[in-house]
Amino acid sequence: MSSPVIVWLRRDLRLSDQPAIAEAARKGPVIPVYILDDETPRHRAMGAASRWWLHHSLDKLGAALNDKGSRLILRRGRADEVLAQLAEETGAQEVHALHHYEPWWRNAEKAVGKTLTLCLHHGNYLAPPGSVTTGSGGLYKIYTPFWRALRERMPPHEPERRPQKIAAPARWPASDTLSEWGLLPKKPDWADGLRDMWEPGEEGARKRLRAFVEEASAYEGQRNLPGVEGTSMLSPHLHFGEVSPAQVWQAVADAGGSVATFLGELGWRDYAQNVILQYPDYAGRYARDPFGDFPWRRSRRDLEAWKQGRTGYPIVDAGMRQLWHTGWMHNRVRMIAASFLIKHLLIDWREGEQWFWDTLVDADYGNNAVNWQWTAGSGVDANMFVRIMAPLTQSEKFDAAAYIREWVPELADLSDADIHDPPPGKRPKGYPEKLIEHRDARERALSAWQQAKAEQGAG
Template identity: 75%
Template sequence: MSSPVIVWLRRDLRLSDQAAIAAAAAKGPVIPVYVLDDETAKHRAMGGASRWWLHHSLASLDADLRQKGSRLMLRKGRCEDVLAALAEEVGADEVHALHHYEPWWRNAEKAVAGKVRLCLHDGNYLAPPGSVRTGSGAPYKIYTPFWRALEKQMPPPEPRPCLQTIAAPQTWPASDDLQDWKLLPTAPDWAGGMRNFWEPGEQGAQMRLRDFADKASRYKEERDFPSIKATSFLSPHLHFGEISPAQVWHAVGKAGGSVATFLGEVGWRDCAQNVIVQFPDYGAVPARDTFDAFPWRTGEAARADLRAWQQGRTGYPIVDAGMRQLWHTGWMHNRVRMIAASFLIKHLLIDWREGEQWFWDTLVDADYASNAVNWQWTAGSGVDSNMFVRIMAPLSQSEKFDAAVYIREWVPELADLPDGEIHDPSPVCRPESYPDRLIEHRDARERALAAWEKTKA
């Protein structure tokens, strides 16, 4: 029997359209391994919601592998040390993996390659990040021209089918027990809403894709209405690599109608990776120097406002509904994400990095690139961003996008209000259990614009 080949898994937890597994299987027995490496990620180690998802995704992948005659190995520690030790233990000559582009994973790939023969493959994006370039050969920074260039290369190659069997080594090395990693919350167990809403794993991803295929042609017309639930809900599955973007594209790309708008959103995910390849510290450093001196609010009053925002107690129903949906399910509707992010930054004048960190801990789709790019876009500090002076009005946004049903679902103390009141409850109709607004919209707008003028001065 030929030497076993190691497959190093990270955010690519699937068997179909998985280039690293296919390449390894063509060479010999395969040892799939997931390494829990919080040391390399440091302050970017996964947050609580992502760890919950990871536990269930790994359990699902192990079950899928066992149906193919294989299994999933679990090890903990620095990737380069763990993989080098495993390769020596089993006599493996190669480690195969998919490229990852977060700065800590790029560093890890260099470190691993310094100890073992590392073979990297593409497959987590429509095109390898950094490969779509301008006529002069420079990488794109702005989404619209990036998407136009990427779209010309589409569709992506047909997805690879899942292998019928995966050859196993003669003996399996020792593996950690998933339960011992303690990825699940216990004191308290706050994940009940997530368990009810999600099915992590490749089968769950395919189920979401089949459900969305029936709605994809109406995406542009319905996506901004949180009460309709017309979005794909694929973001955490894509983030953890339980489904490839090529699979998504080929499943819905010919749906007709306004599906092109959805495909552009898949392209936005590629664009975000393209940005962090150029600016690895994008999650912490504003791209525009103007924001280095921005007068963000600090002190106890600001911290109290931040806590109210995190808890969904701002007094603005659409914002509170979104923040409570996030806490309950680990996910928030995209239109509401924009409203909630704008509210934190511009109504409360709290540093966008506070919001980015909160989303990092509470989102099941907490993707470094997408999270950072979206927060810097909203703040106006990004290389491609909204202008700071464009301040979203939460009350009118709520009415415009007919969020009454959505608010009733997530802010039950307002459930009995009629549609004409629920977006902006008057003092007469506002229940005593629902908080007053942290700040009036007009006052917030004037304060934000004054802060911006001070920054420019």
Template identity: 75%
Template sequence: MNSPVIVWLRRDLRLADQPALAEAARKGPVIPLYVHDDAAPGAHRPGGASRWWLHHSLASLDADLRARGSRLILRRGRSEEVIERLCSETGAREVHALHHYEPWWRQAEDALARRVTLCLHHGNYLAPPGSVTTGAGAPYKIYTPFWRALRERMPPPPPEPIPERLPAPSEWPGSEKLEDWALLPSAPDWSGGLRETWKPGENGGAARLEAFAEHAAAYERARNCPGVEGTSMLSPHLHFGEVSPAQVWHAVADAGGSVGTFLGEIGWRDYAQGVILQSPDYATKPARDPFGRFPWRRNKADLRAWQRGLTGYPIVDAGMRQLWHSGWMHNRVRMIAASFLVKHLLIDWREGERWFWDTLVDADYGNNAVNWQWIAGSGVDSNMFVRVMAPLTQSSKFDAAAYIREWVPELADLPDGEIHDPSPLVRPANYPEKRIEHRQARERALAAWQQAKST
């Protein structure tokens, strides 16, 4: 019974409320393992911002493990091949891991289960994706009834503490060096803004959750105003599994006020996983038929202007610059910026999905794909394409003046009445004109929609 047990870690980089780790610790010596597998996800291998976060999260996890007499083993290659070799090398009798629902991880789990004894546990979502079904036993396609059914099963079980003991094997297997993976940017190092904004790791997630819990009751009022720190900013910690959704739920559920709105956002994560469980190619294939023949514009200059925050729409440009600097964008501004790309510039939503995948520290396959298809109107549950969001109206409605001044400094001297939509008389020479006027963009978008429907 002294043969070790491997814990295969992926997007679950924590010690507390980690069912796979807890069960392995009860069974014998534990070998925590992270496999850097860029082959399995293919085009959806981690983007630049995610790789930066991953480096620091792995370093933090290794330090936490070493403080408890353990350590993190790092290996590269196809997950199933690496783990099978490590089992042979160490005599490990079992591999424990949390379920993951991205299509490449499901395929890797299936392949690994044919080679070794794989024990999968739940723990990255409020309820196991696929388990919340209609009365007829079918998966939900629409979020609102899904959330209503999920809410009836809440609260989730109380989070488990860190195991008291993490028994070590008699001999540790070899490990690669994290620095050799070159996850951090160099030549140039563009991560200064990420370092200023974030503290990856389980301790960073716990601190972020504690800070948010103090004002979670005011979430509904504050979450839409980008100039106010009203959102939780927990998304990257949730994505990398540095904090579990059960931990989040139990920390804030009794806050009162409008905390229920925030809990619904945690439920949206579960909903998105259910969608990709039903449609694994959701990030590349529109769910609604007309969008398979939509007349998207292939305009590289417009796409580049959007990516760089040079569209001439201050609220859009502020969001895109915040994204490039910090790897994150305020949720309301994400909707505005995404809608602008799809409906004002008529550029395929998949271009936006790819850009967000590379630049967001919280880039999540399910959330990213579901949110982009919601904005585009192409999703199973989505906003209607004919509802064209007016960015200038949104900017003033949600009091984005201070936010624009922070991220578009060339407009900082404009008064509140001008900063949302600078007229030619006050627009600085170093700030671009609009790529297209709102009315013209709306008419063009509606015409494109009619063409897609009638083709």
């Protein structure tokens, strides 16, 4: 029997359209391994909601591999060290994996490549990050021209079917068990809402995709309505690689209607990777001036009220409570809640980015950082800081009454006219007053902006 080939799995937990598994299966016996590496990412180790998802996704992948005559090996530690040890134990001479573009994974790939033959494949994005270039050969910083250039290269490849069988090695190496990793919450077990809403794994991704295909043509008209779930809800499945973007594209591209808007959202995932390829520390630094001199408020009270959905703004509170209960938040509401933290409360966007990192099941380094910096106005491609989103107006404009009733039940008895901004005398006892009035918040934010620009000029 030929030497086994190791497949190093990370955010690519599927068998279909998985180039690393497909190529390894063509070469001979395969040892699929997932390494729980909290050392390489350091402070970017997965948050609690992502770990819940990971547990269930790995469980489903292990069962799928068993059906193919294989199994999933689980190890814990630094990826490069664990892979080197596995190669020594098994006699494997090659490691196959998909490219990852988070800075810690790029560093890990370099470390692995120093001691082992590492064969990297593309498959997590519509086009390999870094391959969509300007006329002069540089990388795009602005989304619109990036998407225009990427669109010209579409459609992506035809997705490859999963292998019929995956050859097993003569002897399997030892493996941890999922239960040993303690990925699931216990004391307390806060995951009821996640269990009710999500089915992690490749089959769950297929179900979500099939359901969305029926609605994709109406995407533009429904995606901004929190009370009518018109988004695909594929983001955690895409993040963990349970479905490839090529599979999604090929499934929905011919839906007609406004599906082109959704395809642009798929392109945004590629754009975010293009950004962190250029700015690896994008989640930790401002990309534009004068944010280095911005007078952020350090109010732990206001930050905690935002996290708990106790701001006194129903649309914001509904979104934050949905996030805590389900590990997910409607995209329009994410923008409203993020803008509120930054511009109404004047709290550094990095505080919000870190909270989303811990609580979102689709917490993605590139998407999270790019979206927060876009909202703050500090990104390479961003909304202007002085464009301050009015949450009460947004709530009414996008018909969020039913959404608020679901997630802020103490307001459920209010009329549609009152629920977006409960008037004096109708605000239920126990529901908080606004942390700050919108007009006061706007004036404070614009004053802070002028102060930051003045300090920059003085410097």
